[in-house]
Amino acid sequence: MKKLFFGLLSAVVSASVCAEPLTVCDFENYEVGTTWTMWNRYGGGEASTATVVTDPANANNKVLHVTVKNWNSHAEFAVPSELTGKALTDRYPTLRCQLYRGNGDNADYKQFAVFLGTEELYRDEGYPYQGNKGVWQTKGYALKGASADNNSAVLRIGFNHDDSDYYLDNIQLVGEFDDYTEATDGQVFDYCVNNTSSSYKNFDLPLFIPKGVTANVRTSRYSEWTNALAGEGTLNIYAGGERCYIGTQASKGSTYPDWTKMTGTIHLYPYKEVVGSCGFYGLLLQSGTFSPDNEEQSRPNILFANKTLVMHEGTTLAAESGTRGFKIGGLQMEKTAEMIGYYKSSSANSYYVIGGLNSDGVLAGKIYAKYSGNKVGIIKEGKGTYTITGNENDINSGVTVNAGTLLICNDAKAAESGKKSGATGATGPLTVMTGARLGGNGSIAANTDMYGILQPSTEGFETLTFANYAAGKDVALTLHPKSVIRINARSAQEHSMLKVQGTIVKSNITQDFQTSDANPRLALTLTDDATLNINDEIVLLTCSKKPAEGLAFDMRYPKRYTFTTEQRVENDGTFTIVARVISLDDNPNYKEDDDETQDGDVKNYPDEDITIDMTDKTPLRTYADKLGKSIGVAAASYRYDLSNDNVPETAAVGREFNIVVGENEMKFDATEPGQNYFNYGGSDAIMWEAERNHQEVRGHTLAWHSQVPSWVSSDGRKNNNGFTREQLLGILKNHIYNVVGKYKGKIREWDVVNEVLDDDQSVVRTNPGTYKLRPSIWATYIGEEFIDSAFVWAHEADPSAKLYINDYGVEFMGSTKAEAYFNLVKRLKASNLPIDGCGLQCHLTTGQLDTLKLENNIQRYAPLGLNCIITELDIALANPSAPDALENQAKEYAAITRVFLRNENCPTLMVWGISDNNSWRHNQPLMFDSNCNAKPAYYYVHSQLRKAASKKETSVNLKKAERTYSDEWYNLQGQRIMPGTKGIAINSGKKFLF
Ligand code: XIL
Numbered sequence: 006m007k008k009l010f011f012g013l014l015s016a017v018v019s020a021s022v023c024a025e026p027l028t029v030c031d032f033e034n035y036e037v038g039t040t041w042t043m044w045n046r047y048g049g050g051e052a053s054t055a056t057v058v059t060d061p062a063n064a065n066n067k068v069l070h071v072t073v074k075n076w077n078s079h080a081e082f083a084v085p086s087e088l089t090g091k092a093l094t095d096r097y098p099t100l101r102c103q104l105y106r107g108n109g110d111n112a113d114y115k116q117f118a119v120f121l122g123t124e125e126l127y128r129d130e131g132y133p134y135q136g137n138k139g140v141w142q143t144k145g146y147a148l149k150g151a152s153a154d155n156n157s158a159v160l161r162i163g164f165n166h167d168d169s170d171y172y173l174d175n176i177q178l179v180g181e182f183d184d185y186t187e188a189t190d191g192q193v194f195d196y197c198v199n200n201t202s203s204s205y206k207n208f209d210l211p212l213f214i215p216k217g218v219t220a221n222v223r224t225s226r227y228s229e230w231t232n233a234l235a236g237e238g239t240l241n242i243y244a245g246g247e248r249c250y251i252g253t254q255a256s257k258g259s260t261y262p263d264w265t266k267m268t269g270t271i272h273l274y275p276y277k278e279v280v281g282s283c284g285f286y287g288l289l290l291q292s293g294t295f296s297p298d299n300e301e302q303s304r305p306n307i308l309f310a311n312k313t314l315v316m317h318e319g320t321t322l323a324a325e326s327g328t329r330g331f332k333i334g335g336l337q338m339e340k341t342a343e344m345i346g347y348y349k350s351s352s353a354n355s356y357y358v359i360g361g362l363n364s365d366g367v368l369a370g371k372i373y374a375k376y377s378g379n380k381v382g383i384i385k386e387g388k389g390t391y392t393i394t395g396n397e398n399d400i401n402s403g404v405t406v407n408a409g410t411l412l413i414c415n416d417a418k419a420a421e422s423g424k425k426s427g428a429t430g431a432t433g434p435l436t437v438m439t440g441a442r443l444g445g446n447g448s449i450a451a452n453t454d455m456y457g458i459l460q461p462s463t464e465g466f467e468t469l470t471f472a473n474y475a476a477g478k479d480v481a482l483t484l485h486p487k488s489v490i491r492i493n494a495r496s497a498q499e500h501s502m503l504k505v506q507g508t509i510v511k512s513n514i515t516q517d518f519q520t521s522d523a524n525p526r527l528a529l530t531l532t533d534d535a536t537l538n539i540n541d542e543i544v545l546l547t548c549s550k551k552p553a554e555g556l557a558f559d560m561r562y563p564k565r566y567t568f569t570t571e572q573r574v575e576n577d578g579t580f581t582i583v584a585r586v587i588s589l590d591d592n593p594n595y596k597e598d599d600d601e602t603q604d605g606d607v608k609n610y611p612d613e614d615i616t617i618d619m620t621d622k623t624p625l626r627t628y629a630d631k632l633g634k635s636i637g638v639a640a641a642s643y644r645y646d647l648s649n650d651n652v653p654e655t656a657a658v659g660r661e662f663n664i665v666v667g668e669n670e671m672k673f674d675a676t677e678p679g680q681n682y683f684n685y686g687g688s689d690a691i692m693w694e695a696e697r698n699h700q701e702v703r704g705h706t707l708a709w710h711s712q713v714p715s716w717v718s719s720d721g722r723k724n725n726n727g728f729t730r731e732q733l734l735g736i737l738k739n740h741i742y743n744v745v746g747k748y749k750g751k752i753r754e755w756d757v758v759n760e761v762l763d764d765d766q767s768v769v770r771t772n773p774g775t776y777k778l779r780p781s782i783w784a785t786y787i788g789e790e791f792i793d794s795a796f797v798w799a800h801e802a803d804p805s806a807k808l809y810i811n812d813y814g815v816e817f818m819g820s821t822k823a824e825a826y827f828n829l830v831k832r833l834k835a836s837n838l839p840i841d842g843c844g845l846q847c848h849l850t851t852g853q854l855d856t857l858k859l860e861n862n863i864q865r866y867a868p869l870g871l872n873c874i875i876t877e878l879d880i881a882l883a884n885p886s887a888p889d890a891l892e893n894q895a896k897e898y899a900a901i902t903r904v905f906l907r908n909e910n911c912p913t914l915m916v917w918g919i920s921d922n923n924s925w926r927h928n929q930p931l932m933f934d935s936n937c938n939a940k941p942a943y944y945y946v947h948s949q950l951r952k953a954a955s956k957k958e959t960s961v962n963l964k965k966a967e968r969t970y971s972d973e974w975y976n977l978q979g980q981r982i983m984p985g986t987k988g989i990a991i992n993s994g995k996k997f998l999f
Contacts, residue, residue: 022185022187022215022236023180023183023184023185023186023187024180024183025183026097026101026178026180026183027085027086027097027178027180028085028175029082029084029085029160029176029178030082030176031175031176032067032069032174033066033067035057035067036057037057037058037067038056038057039056039057040054040055040056041054041055041056041057041069041071042055042080042081043055043079043080043081044078044079044080044081044120045075045077045079046077046123046161047077051075051078052074053071053072053074053078054071055069055071055080056070057070060172060174061105061107061172062105062140062141068103068105068172069172069173069174070107070170070171070172071169071171071172071173072169072170073163073164073166073167073169073170073171074168075167076165078163079118079120079161079163080161080162080163080173081159081160081161082160082161082176083158083159083160084159086158086178089157089158090121090122090151090152090153090155090156091151091153093121093151093158093178094121094126094149094150094151095150096180097148097183098147098148098150098179098180099147099148099178099179099180099181100126100127100145100146100148100160100162100177100178101143101144101145101146101176101177101178102143102162102173102174102175102176102177103142103144103173104135104136104142104171104172104173105139105141105142105171105173105174106135106136106137106138106139106171107138107139107170107171107172108138108170109170110138110170110171111166111168111169111170112166112169113134114132114133114134114135115129115132115164115165115166115169116133116165117129117135117144117146117162117163117164117165118162118165119148119160119162120160120161120162121148121151121155121159121160121161122151122156122159123157124151124152124157126148126149126151127146127147127148127149128165130929130935131921131922131935132922132935133922135164141174145179149886160176162176181235181266182213182235184211185211185212185213186210186211186212186213187213187215188215188218188220188236188238189218189220190217190218190219191221192220192221193221193222193223194210194212194220194221194222194223195223196208196222196223196224196225196228196245197223197224197225197243197245197276197278197279198225198245199225199226200225200226200227200228201227205225205227205228205229206225206228207229207230208222208228208229208230208231208232209231209232210232211233211234212232212233212234212235212236212240213235214234214235214236214237214238214239214240214267214269215236215237215238216236216237216238216269217238218236218238219238219240219241220239220241221240221241222240222241222242222243223276223279224242224243224244224245224246224276225245225246225249225279226245226246226248227248228245228248228249228250229250229251229252229253229257230249230250230251230252230262231252231253231260231262232262233262233263233264233266234262234263234264234266234267235266235267236266236267236268237268237269239269239270239271239272240267240271241271241274242271242272242273242274242288243275244273244275244276244286244287244288245276245277245279245280245286246283246284246285246286247283247284247286247287247289247323247348249287250288250289250291250325251289251290251308252290252291252292253291254289254291254325255325259291259292259325260292261291261292261293261306261308264309265307265311267311267312268311270312270315270335271309271312271313271314271315272315273315273317273320273322274317274319274320275287275317275318275319275320284348285321285343285345286320286321287320287321287322287343288320288321289323289324290306290308290322290324290325290329290331290355291306291325292306292325292329293305293306293307293329293331294327294328294330295328295329295330295764296328296764296765296814296822297356297382297384297764297767298765298767298814298821298822303330305329305330305332305356306331306332307332308331309331309332309334310332310333310334310361311334311361311362312334312335312362313334313335313336313337313362313364314333314335314336314337315337316336316337316339316344316370317339318340318341318342319341320342321342321343321344321345322342322343322345323344323346323348324346324347325347325353326347326349326351327353327354328353328354328356328765329353329354329355329356330357330358331356331357331358332358333357333358333359333361334359334360334361334362334364335359335360335362335364335366335389336357336359336360336368336391337366337368338366338367338368338369338370338372338395339369340369340370340395341370341371342369342371343370343371343372343375344357344370344371344372344373344381345373345374345375345381346374346376346380347376347379348375348376349376350376350378350379351376351379352378352379352780353378353380354379354380354381354382354402354765355374355379355380355381355382356381356382356383356384357372357381357382357383358384358386359383359385359391360385360386360389360391360408361386361387362387362389363387363388363389364389365389365391366389366390366391367392368391368392368393368394368395369394369395370395371395371397372395372398372399372400373397373398373399373401373430374401374402380402380433380765381401381402382400382401382402382404382405382433382765382767383400383403383404383405384404384405384407385405385406385407385408385409385411385441386408386409387408387409388408388409390409390410390412391409391410391411391412392412392414392445393411393413393414393429393445393447394414394447395415395428396415396416396419396420396423396425396426396427396447397425397426398426398427399426399429399430399431399433400430400432400433400451401430401432401433402433402765403433403434403435403451403767404429404433404435404436404451405435405436405438405767406435406437406438406441406442406457407441408438408440408441409441409442410441410442410443410444411442411443411444412444412445412463413427413428413443413444413445413447413448413449413469414428414447414463415427415447415448417446417447417470417472420472420474421448421472421474423474425474425475426474426475427447427448427449427450427472427474427475428445428447428448428450429450429451430451430475431450431451431452431473431476431478431480432451434452434454434767434770434771435449435451435452435453436453436456436767437455437456437459437488438456438457438516439456439457439487440457440458441457441458442457442458443455443457443458443459443460443469444459444460444462444469445462445463446461446463446469447469448470448472449469449470449471449472449480450471450472450473450474450475450476450480451480452480452482452483452771453471453480453482453483454485454512454770454771455482455483455484455488455490455525456485456487456515456516457489458488458489458490458491459489459490459491459503460490460491460501461492461502461503462493462501466493466494466499466500466501466502467501468501468503468504469501469503469504470504470505471503471505471506471507472504472505472506472507473506473507479506479508479549479550480506480507481507481508481509481510482505482507482509482510483509483511484509484511484512485512485514485515485516486513486514486515486521486523486524487515487521487523487524487526489525489527489528489598490503490525490526490527490528490545490546491528491598492527492528492530492543492545493530493531493532494529494530494531494532494535494543495532495535496535496536496537496541497541500543500544502545502546502547503545503546503547504546504547504548505546505547505548505549507548507549507550508548508549508550508553509546509548509552509556511525511552511554511556514773517818517820517858518769518773518819518824519819523559524557524558524559525558525559526558526559526560526561526598527545527546527558527559527560527561527582528562528598529543529545529561529562529563529568530563531563531565531566535565537566537586537589538589539586539587539589540586540587541585542583542584544581544582544583545581545582545583545584546581547579547580547581547582548579548581549578549580550578550580551574551578555572558582561596561597561598562584562592562594562595563592563595564592565592566588566591566592567586567587567590567591567592568584568585568586568587569584569585570582570583570584570585571584615895615896615899615945615948616952617944617945617947617948618947618948618951619944623951624660624661625661625950626661626662626663628947628950628951628953628954629663629950630663631957632950632953632954632957633912634905634906634912634913635663635664635912635913635914636661636663636664636914636915636950637662637664637666637700637703637913637914637915637916638658638661638662638665638916638917638918638919639665639666639705639877639915639916639917639918639919640665640666640667640668640694640919641667641668641669641670641918641919642687642691642694644668644923645923647690647691647693647694648693648694653920653936653937654919655694657919657920657937658698658919659694659698663700663701664700664701664702664753665691665694665695665700665701665702665703666691666702666703666876667687667688667691667704668918668925669687669712670687670688670690670691671687671688671691671704671705672705672706672712673707673708673712673713673717673740674713674714675687675688675712676688676743677714677740677743677744678714679714679716680716680736681739683743683744683747685747688744688747692748692751701753702748702751702752702753703753703755703756703876704744704745704752704754704755704756704806705755705756705876706755706756706758706759706811707737707744707745707755707756707759707799708737708741708757708758708759708761708783708791708792708795709721709759710722710760710761710780710782710783710784711759711760713782717736718782721781721782722780722781722785723782724782724785724786728786730787730788733782733783733786733791734787734791734794737783737787737791737795738794738798741757741795741798741799741802742801742802745798745802745806746802746803748803749803749805749806750805752806753806753807754807754809755803755806755807755808755809756809756810756844756876757792757795757840758791758792758795758810758811759810759811759812760779760812761783761784761792761810762777762778762779762812762814762822762825762826762829763778763780764779765777766821766822768821768825769821769824770821773824774828775825775828776826776828776832777825792810792833793833793836793838796808796833796838796839796840797838797839799839800839807841807872808839808840808841809840809842809843809844809876810829810830810833810840810843810844811843811844811876811877812826812843812846813846813877815843815846816845816846816847816849816862817858817862818859818861818862818865819858823862826843827862830843830866830869830871834869834870840871841871842866842871842872842873842874842910843866843871843873843874844874844875845859845863845873845876846876846877846917847875847876847878847879848877848878848917848926848930849879849880849881850880850881850882850928851880851882851883851884851890851893851894851897852893854880854900854901856900856903859901859904863904863908863911864908864910866910867908867909867910871910872910872911872912872913873908873910873911874911874914875911875915876913876915877915877916877917878898878901878915878917879916879917879918879924879926879930880894880897880898880930880942881927881928881929882894882928882929882930883928885928891929891940891941892941894929894930894940894941895941895944895945898932898945898946899945901914902914902945902946902949903949906949906950917930917931918931919932919937920933920935920937921933921934921935922935932946
């Protein structure tokens, strides 16, 4: 009976997704003194030992003491499971254990490794810090799945080192969801209490919600969700108040929980039963930095990216301060639900990037920045259709339709009679990108930029209106080259139509800021049952004001009937465009109206012209010197000893590069940590390294919003020390005079200002030629003049130094930020400032590179007499486990090198760090791995330099060989000169330039 009961219980347990982890060994069943088996990956010479001992921190516990004296030697465990090999790692993809570093444990940075049989399933990426000595830590290692021919159930684990001393306990194999609580249908997790801001009630329970199951969580008004969430079921969140953070707030680390394995739907309801007087009931989304025009280089918060969020009546979605982007795969908003951005008055920008799941959605609530100074923007992505029915929105950072369809379906009549702001509000622009579609039957108060398709109506024959009823002002509808307006008709009376309370503007600027004379298209389609007569007129669009310039369209008419187009001003002043039937015969000029001219973004992948020669040990700098180019690296005196050439990083920095920059050493906080107290320890270390290795130096950086000392500003933005404008000018001037002056004649060039542009540059779409500065202590409290002054002061402090502006997200021509950068740089140049060039940081991830756009961008600075250089290149792996990850990275490094080599105004390419483990970014972005060994990226860059250098040599040699010249040299005046005299020389009838 007992046995049967247990049998049943285990059957139940194994059926559920969240089962128990498998304990491999906790040492409690072994005698103290038991000698453990050690295994060496390469066999032989085993001086390492392992013994069961009493826990050094707890006399009641037994653990394994491992003393490692040989590389590759690991303690061995038989796994008590029927599963072996792949079946075992499929079921248990994580190894968990407790680790205690003995006081004699040598080397803080080393790798932990796990083997199943002889197959390596885990090795620490890089050489991470292994934690403090003398304390137990819990470690979790995500195992690579065992290969198909592995049928082992023997684990070998531990540090790969030759002098380590550590303890292990509680070795477990853990299934993906073993740590989760599996919700049952209808289960309620009640966390709702009447708490205060000093007593958060967090939801920290890892929760698995199986398909078909609905779980309910009531949250408190002060709470943070720090739990992992998984499953395909439904989660109802009953929000008990406004401070319901998803993730931890800034003061608690801005972390966010792992919800990536939850793909079900989340419903949000207000829950007022416990505290009925909260400011709002909903969720506060936490973290995620974002550039709205440059999503690829952003890190939006992806917690909701793979799920649908349904905001029921009376709920609010708010965001934490900063410029944040929240991806929400699917969003449904009921009436009276609100999306409000930051929940206090500030200057925070919140972008909701919706639609990635390709499903449809309805936004019936209110979208606006509830608190002054903030901005809220909507970015529609994905193939689905989103319909805005809200009539009081003010999406003041704009709506951008990148893909799919946006239908504007607010009640236009109610907007008109009630003077409502309508579906978008008038403050932010509405931008419809190439390939995306705008339709509906409501009203749009926003100035609208059409690069894509404008198709009034939903299904029938309705009118889409552009009108600012709230303010009674005109709206501008700008049609860009190749944008499309589509009107559908059944008869002269039944047709869709566009109505503009304002005017239509024609632009010759394309989505990526090229000029084009291509006209917008105006297309009429007829339903199958349409019957028209001669002289029937279909009004395609009306405007309350005649467009200033004539409107030329690429007209497309249906095959049936022959039409003529009339543009006319009616008696009441209205401008209309009318299609009139002039013949019942087929249209002789029929051309199909398709999407063919809506060419989206064509990526230019790097070509593959690579021949690697690993036997060629010539350093990069030798080739670069030959080519007259600078190839450099960010060196970091605090990451490794820059004075010791036995340190592999230091050796590589000196060997390979002819220019260096301090990764942090010359920033404001490093050089002037106290007011007028200068510290050149770090910067001198860079200078000495450079001097020793005959390298040039870039100075980075003088005025930046980041890494400023707290005596200037607590966060680089606030003026919390209450400086006046004059004082701030004085502070900046003194800083620049001192730092630039200190290295006068020694630093080749300075990044005078860094990252001064705001991430949101949508202004350039509506206002070409402009740009927007990022709020910073300098920009906000001095004004734009800080940039001009910084250049002037830097020049005064060292007239021989070349001066640069530097930024990120400005690499690829066609993005709004790249355009804004160009506008700003042009402005600086036109203001006659001593500026020599601009830097493109190039912090990239594989897959982002578009060499054509990069090169076009660099080249457009040349006519201004400016350099455009690559200042901080690193390329993180988008998918580090892909077998071709490193090769793809290498190809992109090579492609950028080619752009650098073939453009004269790009004399410098700097890589932001030497080895992957010393990078500021994850995912192996550099040319050297964590052992400081050259990666494919290095060899590919090397091959490009070698090839270019040898080409140059051969072309010189060829010239020499071809030359058959006499000893007689003449100048252009026919006078005999010494060979080699500067200028043009003539020999045997040929001209030479010396
Ligand atoms: C980074 C450094 O690499 C980090 O070590 C530091 O913690 C933060 O700054 N753009 C810049 C660089 O201009 O100064 C930044 O460097 C990376 C982004």
